[in-house]
Amino acid sequence: MTSPLDASSPYRDLRAELETLTTEAFRPELSGIDRLATLEIARIMNAEDATVPTAVAEQLPLIAAAIDDIAERMAKGGRLLYAGAGTAGRLGVLDASECPPTFNTDPSQVVGLIAGGPEAMVTSVEGAEDSRELAAADLTRLSLTADDTVVGVSASGRTPYAIGAVEHARAQGALTIGLSCNAGSALAAAADHGIEVVVGPELLTGSTRLKAGTAQKLVLNMLSTITMIRLGKTYGNLMVDVRASNEKLRARSRRIVALATGAPDEEIEKALAATDGEVKNAILVILGEVDGPTAARLLEESAGHLRAALTAAAP
Structure with a gap:
């Protein structure tokens, strides 16, 4: 059995790869954060979060171009499909689940796929994020068409499940978008539209549910909401397609x-x-x-x- 410390171990290669990612960078100036007062930690965290909208703003032209292409395909009957693992996958499922009550869409029109299936929403499914083939199988079950859009979501931009979803979708002629939080990511390179919101190192080293997760949520909000505006789901800023279910x-x-x-x-x-x-x-x-x-x-x-x-x- 290969030890994680073995010189030829794939774990060593993965560690070296992670060390090159901005989202995984260690911040020595925060190494004593656990000694600070709660209010001071909250202030630091709030200041970190405040930088996220600026990072998103730098990608607005790319986001807008992606939205126009999504809307064009959805107007012809296409679907918007998110694919990600862990936090990224959960954010996609969340955004998709909000579209039916907000815009009266059919649940099949905006779909969130998470590596490992519904179980992965609440618990870790070991190894699911490492499989390109699993992503292709999940999309195949949805009978992917050329009018569909697949958005691969991954903070690192290297998650095999997200990349596999984009590669499979692009091979089928579907529109593809790669959303990550690192520059020069493999995910962006694989997609028709690469959106890289570089938010920098996290407060807690590698905890991409923080700034990276916030950035992804902001972009997903834009992708779905503005697409629905383009499709006539609103009148001005009123949700005129809201489904009155309660x-x-x-x-x-x-x-x-x-x-x-x-x-x-x-x-x-x-x-x-x-x-x-x-x-x-x-x-x-x-x-x-x-x-x-x-x-x-x-x-x-x-x-x-x-x-x-x-x-x-x-x-």
């Missing part, structure tokens, strides 16, 4: 219709009743002065874009 969301639906139209409560209730509670349709009924079936038809003809449907409804 009392809080039903109250939010009424408020959104009120903000969009300025109509009195009685008219709002009447419009929502005429459209089976569909916020976008109700707004069109009020502002376009049409009935429920006409609103549904106009929105279908406008590919769900409320502004276009309102224009079509105008006398």
Whole structure:
């Protein structure tokens, strides 16, 4: 059996590789952090976190270009698929799971894949992140098409599962995006769009659930949210495709219709009743002065874009 300390051990090669990554760098100036007062540690951590948006800002042109390509494919029926391991995978699953209630998407439209499957959301699945083949198999089960987009997410940019997902997707003609937190990463090199948000060494050496995780969450927020804006899932900054699945969301639906139209409560209730509670349709009924079936038809003809449907409804 090969010892991790053996000169020819793959562990030694991996250690050498990790030492070249910014996200794994050791910060000697923080070596006494455990001796500091709690408030001082919190201040240091908060100051570290404050640098993340600046790092994201440096990648905005690349992020915007990726979003335009995602939206173009999703408009043709494509899906947005995230693939990652550990924290990166969990962030992808989180972002995907928020799209149905926020934008009324079908659960199959935005999907998060995590190395090791659902079990890996709450516990470590040993070896799953090291398999390119596992990523390819997970995507194959989803019947990947050329209209789909696959976003490989990895703080290090070297995770085999994320790279394998991007390589397999690109071979199938799908759009690919590589999101990492190290410059010159293998993940970015493998993708059509490489987004590298370099946040620097972590407060705790190698703990990429911190700044790197925050950066990935910010970028994933942009990828899904702005794509949905481009697809007509919003009206201004209102979530007009929100799915009213509980009392809080039903109250939010009424408020959104009120903000969009300025109509009195009685008219709002009447419009929502005429459209089976569909916020976008109700707004069109009020502002376009049409009935429920006409609103549904106009929105279908406008590919769900409320502004276009309102224009079509105008006398």
